[in-house]
Amino acid sequence: MRFLDQVRAAVRKNNSLVCVGLDPLPEKFPAHIQELDQSVFEFNKYIIDATHDLVCAYKPQAAHYHARGAEDQLLMTIEYIKDNYPDIPVILDSKRGDIGSTADQYAKEAFERYGADAVTINPYMGIDTVEPFTRYEDKGTILLCRTSNPGAGAIQNLKIGDQFLYEVIAETAMKDWNSNNNIMLVVGATNPDELKRIREITGDMTFLVPGLGAQGGDVEATVKSGLNSAGEGIIVNSSRGIIYAGNDENFAEAARAAAIELRDQVNQYR
Numbered sequence: 464m465r466f467l468d469q470v471r472a473a474v475r476k477n478n479s480l481v482c483v484g485l486d487p488l489p490e491k492f493p494a495h496i497q498e499l500d501q502s503v504f505e506f507n508k509y510i511i512d513a514t515h516d517l518v519c520a521y522k523p524q525a526a527h528y529h530a531r532g533a534e535d536q537l538l539m540t541i542e543y544i545k546d547n548y549p550d551i552p553v554i555l556d557s558k559r560g561d562i563g564s565t566a567d568q569y570a571k572e573a574f575e576r577y578g579a580d581a582v583t584i585n586p587y588m589g590i591d592t593v594e595p596f597t598r599y600e601d602k603g604t605i606l607l608c609r610t611s612n613p614g615a616g617a618i619q620n621l622k623i624g625d626q627f628l629y630e631v632i633a634e635t636a637m638k639d640w641n642s643n644n645n646i647m648l649v650v651g652a653t654n655p656d657e658l659k660r661i662r663e664i665t666g667d668m669t670f671l672v673p674g675l676g677a678q679g680g681d682v683e684a685t686v687k688s689g690l691n692s693a694g695e696g697i698i699v700n701s702s703r704g705i706i707y708a709g710n711d712e713n714f715a716e717a718a719r720a721a722a723i724e725l726r727d728q729v730n731q732y733r
């Protein structure tokens with residue numbers, strides 16, 4: 464099934480636009496998990512088991528695995544989701560971007576080595592660096608457009624003629640690069656005005672929207688600015704706000720409660 468169809472099916476099955484980010488920081492794990500051999504995978508397993516019926520996607524962030532040599536546990540995590548909850552797509556957040564021959568390898572890494580359903584990439588180097596990803600027609604390619612971090616505006620809101628850079632990216636992605644209809648955009652929840660503008664530019668395109676929870680984005684403004692004409696079109700990510708909602712032996716229940724709260728807040732404004 465194509466990534467966008469997977470997302471749509473999961474949104475409808477679980478009545479949820481929430482994506483749980485799997486950003487493991489072992490020092491934040493409860494003590495009894497820290498002691499385990501494969502603590503990253505074990506932690507993720509608890510979080511996934513506790514939230515699988517509340518989400519439309521999972522998003523492991525690659526640096527959190529690479530930084531501690533835990534690539535094997537990233538793979539185990541993705542395989543665990545696929546084996547146990549095959550209806551829930553996995554977005555590998557690795558923000559890759561390089562010349563075509565290297566991008567070929569990054570695409571192979573994301574889609575063939577890890578078996579991700581979608582990957583985040585940096586569009587800064589142009590179409591020849593994006594095509595190695597979009598060539599995988601059933602997979603999703605999610606381009607950074609207007610990111611959630613405080614410094615983003617200094618670059619992404621630069622004027623190019625009469626447009627902002629993020630508007631150029633959104634328009635180019637939609638009009639010129641999306642011939643396989645598998646491109647999506649990352650648009651931060653911390654900037655609802657830009658989110659609204661990007662929605663105007665791109666019609667019903669799907670966005671990955673990080674920035675709620677730990678980064679303080681406003682749920683109401685995000686949902687009202689981001690929804691498409693079907694009342695969908697946003698994959699709302701929260702990582703730390705959900706997976707570190709508790710830090711004792713009840714951490715998985717705390718994550719579940721946080722995911723329910725976010726799902727319900729989002730649905731309130733749909």
Ligand SMILES: O=c1ccn([C@@H]2O[C@H](COP(=O)(O)O)[C@@H](O)[C@H]2O)c(=O)[nH]1
Pocket residue numbers: 484486524556609610611612649650651673674675676677678700701702703704
């Ligand atoms: O613009 C962006 C793009 C990606 N991210 C990633 O999303 C999560 C957010 O984590 P929280 O704990 O919910 O803040 C993290 O993996 C980022 O690398 C982003 O925040 N903003």
